[in-house]
Amino acid sequence: xxxxxxxxxxxxxxxxxxxxxxxxxxxxxxxxxxxxxxxxxxxxxxxxxxxxxxxxxxxxxxxxxxxxxxxxxxxxxxxxxxxxxxxxxxxxxxxxxxxxxxxxxxxxxxxxxxxxxxxxxxxxxxxxxxxxxxxxxxxxxxxxxxxxxxxx
Ligand SMILES: CC(C)(COP(=O)(O)OP(=O)(O)OC[C@H]1O[C@@H](n2cnc3c(N)ncnc32)[C@H](O)[C@@H]1OP(=O)(O)O)[C@@H](O)C(=O)NCCC(=O)NCCS
Numbered sequence: 286x287x288x289x290x291x292x293x294x295x296x297x298x299x300x301x302x303x304x305x306x307x308x309x310x311x312x313x314x315x316x317x318x319x320x321x322x323x324x325x326x327x328x329x330x331x332x333x334x335x336x337x338x339x340x341x342x343x344x345x346x347x348x349x350x351x352x353x354x355x356x357x358x359x360x361x362x363x364x365x366x367x368x369x370x371x372x373x374x375x376x377x378x379x380x381x382x383x384x385x386x387x388x389x390x391x392x393x394x395x396x397x398x399x400x401x402x403x404x405x406x407x408x409x410x411x412x413x414x415x416x417x418x419x420x421x422x423x424x425x426x427x428x429x430x431x432x433x434x435x436x437x
Pocket of ligand 1: 385
């Protein structure tokens with residue numbers, strides 16, 4: 286997916302708002318999850334992200350999403366974001382993010398998704414790394430739920 290950074294996307298410094306970029310990341314990743322599952326999906330979680338470099342007005346944002354892992358009803362999608370100066374072609378890696386989507390049925394209940402076909406060693410490695418992240422993510426989410434319940 287590509288986006289051109291316009292003044293409405295930017296702050297007073299002339300660089301894109303982080304929230305605007307996150308919105309594009311969410312949409313790009315959702316399309317990948319939807320195309321894998323062929324179902325409606327909701328964003329369940331977005332892992333912590335770091336913005337490495339600003340993206341200037343007039344630059345092109347290029348987002349590439351890939352489904353790394355599929356659970357029973359959830360999918361981890363990785364998104365790599367690069368900005369490109371359209372006048373020079375210079376590209377900079379500005380951020381990466383991991384998002385978890387859950388496929389839902391017509392009653393908004395989590396619904397089983399098809400498995401991922403892992404064809405190459407790179408895809409198998411990506412899948413194993415995603416599985417490790419999933420374990421950590423669910424442990425942290427459980428801890429947050431426990432803390433929130435304590436403060437209710
Ligand atoms: C995401 C949602 C459907 C999960 O519902 P739930 O009742 O917790 O469902 P389950 O416990 O059956 O879990 C379903 C899947 O979600 C995963 N999941 C749930 N919470 C998660 C979290 N915080 N992080 C990562 N995965 C999560 C579970 O691991 C499970 O995956 P699996 O089937 O592959 O093992 C529900 O919390 C929801 O609708 N949230 C709001 C989503 C939304 O509106 N997003 C837009 C932002 S406003």
